[in-house]
Amino acid sequence: MSKSLQAIRGMNDILPEQTPAWRYLERTFATLLDGYGYHEIRLPIMEFTELFARGIGEGTDVVDKEMYTFLDRNEESLTLRPEGTAGCVRAVLEHGLTGGGQVQKLWYAGPMFRYEKPQKGRYRQFHQIGVEVFNLPGPDIDAELIVLTARLWQRLGLTDAVTLQLNSLGSSADRGRYREALVAYLQERFEQLDEDSQRRLTTNPLRILDSKNAQTQALLVGAPTLADYLDDESRAHFDGLKARLDAAGIRYEINPKLVRGLDYYGRTVFEWVTDKLGAQGTVCAGGRYDGLITQFGGKPTPGVGFAMGVERLVLLLETLERLPSDLMRPADLYLCAFGEAAELAGLSLAEKLRDARPDLRLLVNAGGGSFKSQFKKADKSGALWAMILGEDELAAQQVALKPLRGDAPQEKVDFAALAARLDEILPPAAAGRGN
Structure with missing residues (x-):
């Protein structure tokens, strides 16, 4: 395998x-x-x-x-x-x-x-x-x-x-003088240093100051300090x-x-x-x-x-739970369209809304499906509103706006008034935040 x-x-x-x-x-x-x-x-x-x-x-x-x-x-x-x-x-x-x-x-x-x-x-x-x-x-x-x-x-x-x-x-000269003093101090205590610090004593002695070894840190208590140089x-x-x-x-x-x-x-x-x-x-x-x-x-x-x-x-x-609470909200609107004519009209409508509101996060249903299945996907998406477009709505040049969060009533909105209505229920300052 x-x-x-x-x-x-x-x-x-x-x-x-x-x-x-x-x-x-x-x-x-x-x-x-x-x-x-x-x-x-x-x-x-x-x-x-x-x-x-x-x-x-x-x-x-x-x-x-x-x-x-x-x-x-x-x-x-x-x-x-x-x-x-x-x-x-x-x-x-x-x-x-x-x-x-x-x-x-x-x-x-x-x-x-x-x-x-x-x-x-x-x-x-x-x-x-x-x-x-x-x-x-x-x-x-x-x-x-x-x-x-x-x-x-x-x-x-x-x-x-x-x-x-x-x-x-x-400066480089300061560190050179300090390095000599530090090496002289630690050389006298070489056997008490941990193995890694023994190696660093010849390659990069200043790094010994950053050692995580408790015994080495105890040795450094009495070591010269760079501030004095x-x-x-x-x-x-x-x-x-x-x-x-x-x-x-x-x-x-x-x-x-x-x-x-x-x-x-x-x-x-x-x-x-x-x-x-x-x-x-x-x-x-x-x-x-x-x-x-x-x-x-x-x-x-x-x-x-x-x-x-x-x-x-x-x-x-x-x-520390310091991230904004709305980072993961994936969409403002979810468009459910039923029938080929409604799907085509919905695609055009969605792009016009994106022109009017670049900040808007709008998901368009893909893969068809019944009203029940599309509405289930809309609810699962986490969107705030479902925008419903079927044969009756298309004939009336309207969409149905149904809240998915909260208890506001469902309403019908004309295509021509939709962008303005979205400005009211999804103000630009609120829409589009998060990811």
């Missing part, structure tokens, strides 16, 4: 009853970004492997363990994108979007791929919405990104469910960010162990975390990467951005 068809582990179908929540989140965010002057960019899901090795960094878990990499027929190494920033930077460089110091405020959305152990809120194909800004070096744009995300939580009803954590990774410029940048967040009324926590998992970050790093989803608590994360474009051969260009996980945000909205 052949193996039954199924999706690859960790790569999920988003079914019709789930997509309204996704569309609601994506639509809310796109509207918000438009109001802040950000523009969408659409990027390939696959890049040359070298892009991620150079950008994310050799020795990171993402590059060493998690990337989906293969050779194509030309023997070139390609990788399904594990994150969006590197590809966005590549596009900006390739198309000269930051030439002459031009500011770019960009956003993108789509699937990312990492070979991780699937669990609640963590998948091998997952979706992100990302934002990247180029050629603005100051803490003001860092603050704008954080304020923007805070406004998103407000619009989604999640303000009370998330907490902002901040840190500064300083910041130069005056990095310290002023971080102070400027905090001052702006204070002015905007954004609450935050300083987390000296927040380092992020990608090597390109410097100075500002931040995460929005929640305790409502168990272990997978980060729903949005980002920071500044002023040296990344230089790593790819471009001129020094300031950059800052963030990404948020769509699956985790949808899960959070569902867990």
